[in-house]
């Protein structure tokens with residue numbers, strides 16, 4: 001009697017942890033930390049323009065985003081990262097191109113943050129970006145205004 005109740009509790013706990021693992025390994029929903037604009041995201045906590053950071057790399061490294069749109073950045077690494085604009089590649093300091101500048105600050109593990117590009121950003125503008133925390137240790141990328 002006592003043993004079977006313990007066994008049942010173990011099975012329940014196992015099922016709960018498996019459910020948790022399945023959940024956290026997919027898209028880490030329920031664990032995103034948003035800095036605002038949460039109402040503008042869809043049910044999955046994403047948008048049409050997504051940048052994923054994984055294994056110290058940006059995916060895709062080069063992305064086109066229309067002026068005025070929001071770029072979502074998800075960090076799937078354990079280490080924090082940032083998406084920080086620079087005036088030219090290899091500059092590794094916060095900078096702007098054609099007045100377009102952005103900096104997510106530190107994005108912690110499994111967190112997502114948004115970058116909203118100015119409506120006035122001139123189409124065709126190519127803004128290089130880097131990670132403030134890892135600089136040359138990580139490949140850089142670009143955001144091109146559509």
Ligand SMILES: [Cu+2]
Pocket residue numbers: 080081082131132133134135138
């Ligand atoms: Cu980094």
